[in-house]
Amino acid sequence: MNYIFAFSGKVGSGKTTISLALSEKMQCSYASFGNYIRMLAESTGFVNPSREHLQQIGEHLVSTDIVKFCEAVLLSSKWQRGEKLVLDGVRHLEILRTLKEIVIPQRLILIYVDIEDHKRAERIK
Numbered sequence: 001m002n003y004i005f006a007f008s009g010k011v012g013s014g015k016t017t018i019s020l021a022l023s024e025k026m027q028c029s030y031a032s033f034g035n036y037i038r039m040l041a042e043s044t045g046f047v048n049p050s051r052e053h054l055q056q057i058g059e060h061l062v063s064t065d066i067v068k069f070c071e072a073v074l075l076s077s078k079w080q081r082g083e084k085l086v087l088d089g090v091r092h093l094e095i096l097r098t099l100k101e102i103v104i105p106q107r108l109i110l111i112y113v114d115i116e117d118h119k120r121a122e123r124i125k
Helices: 015-026 033-043 051-076 093-103 117-124
Strands: 004-009 029-032 085-088 108-113
Touching: 004 015, 004 093, 015 029, 015 085, 015 108, 029 033, 029 051, 033 051, 033 085, 051 093, 093 108
Parallel strands: 004 085, 004 108, 029 085
Antiparallel strands: none
16 A cells, blocks of 8 residues: 655744655655645735745635645645655644545555754744
């Protein structure tokens, strides 16, 4: 069985760096909630949207149609049922629950990336 690894963590924790490296090592598809939301923002005319604006878009997508949102992120990677996948940026418990339902019978494993706050602050700079 091919697993789906989903990464979560605070901004600057390294989840994108780790998830990209893992998808390359596993030679599998990579999907990012953040990249999907940035693509949506840019397609509506925002050239360089702020983090706050991107978070508002994400919250809107979660509250409007969470299944459609999750499916769109999965499709953005060209992932197909049964294939292994690395997912970046799972920020809501509802997203995790929805993803687990969508990918059945595959197993989704959540990995929370946590580093010390001062190291996170350095990474964000």
